[in-house]
Amino acid sequence: DVKVTQSSRYLVKRTGEKVFLECVQDMDHENMFWYRQDPGLGLRLIYFSYDVKMKEKGDIPEGYSVSREKKERFSLILESASTNQTSMYLCASSAPGTLYEQYFGPGTRLTVT
């Protein structure tokens, strides 16, 4: 069974802290994605990656960076957390050729105070 896991379900951080959100998939998928989901705005793509060490900006990359050192792991980094980054963060992966069939992790609810 397909599985995407995220390091934390809930996280509370202070403004200015560096935050790491980890995502791991066990399906040997090439493609991995980071989204944030906010009420009334839907899911918005932050960054995605087609392969190890590759990354592409999504629609809202400002204030974020990513790292993909291993195929199964895709990390989202908030260099200096701000209150407007309080959100639900969802990681997803998909196999090559099935870009649109994305499997999501359970999400991390991040609160920045």
Added chain:
Amino acid sequence: RKEVEQDPGPFNVPEGATVAFNCTYSNSASQSFFWYRQDCRKEPKLLMSVYSSGNEDGRFTAQLNRASQYISLLIRDSKLSDSATYLCVVPSYNTDKLIFGTGTRLQVFP
């Protein structure tokens, strides 16, 4: 015009009812469309794909109207377990990204 628009609902229907909701899209060149389902406090999961005129899977039917640029999701014989938010998803023009609608919430009551 937003790339993908959905009525947020909620649609409140009794068990056994038939319910349908639409999603409009702005990119007339889009060739494929998707419905994802998201249960409360859970992650989205792919429900159905729509590539041409439509797709049917059990009680669920997805249809495409290219002339009016909308897709619809019809649920027959609604079950309590169908209560969820249904996300309309369209690939972005000329990129590999998905554009998610904000979702339509369905609540099925006994």
